[in-house]
Amino acid sequence: MATLRTRLFHTYARLRRPMTLGVRAAVENEAGRVFLVRHTYVKGWYMPGGGVERGEPAIEALSRELVEEAGVKLTGLPQLVGFYSNHHVFRNDHVLLYRVRHGSWTETPPTSFGEIAETVWADPLDPPEDATPGTVKRLAEIYGNEPASPYWAGPKS
Template structure:
């Protein structure tokens, strides 16, 4: 099934390069009660990412964040602290704007909720992130640790 997701992901990126759709996405810099960050490895792409995804048509961005946290890491009831930043991402061929929220999980339970989409999840210390953490994820975490508000390119 992971191979099918990878192939579908590649096909989608080809279509996006041709059509260049404008999309909105959300990511959660989700913190555990003891200050660790939740990261996700998907089945269809390499690397560790903050949980998140696309905002559906007619959906509020904060509702999308809570939906994605439930779908990817089975966290419900997270408290949103603030917006870390709004970023422009053109790496997949889309004209994508990504809103990154800082949020707090109600407890430290965490597991991959959608096993077709999520290969692994974990809590990681902010200064001990796993090998394969994506460059954009590293930049967002560095901005958070520095106490800055981000923006610009993903």
């Protein structure tokens, strides 16, 4: 059922918004770990984030999504890391990635119920085994010595 729901959402999004934009964040804690989420409707570990709504500034979408999914309230401006093509999901999808350093956020109760199955503070260079390819690549670019790519998870094959 989750796969059908995800496909229906993607189809609706393509029809409603021919170009889509998402935001994600590498949220860091004091120990240098990053916050990852596992959704109820799709497999894998992701950095928290989601879609930018029509007329919504990207930073407001990020702020909203972090409260919803992670219980993270921004208290400072995050660093924009990059702008990526996410065409393996569907054509003309893009993702803005931000880095939220420790000290620029506070805890708040998450507002999304039923969307997040599990959360973890992970070593950015040793994420959970089933972290998504895009998540692994972005963490390796930010925290390791991997060269930056214009693709979130790789060019569409």
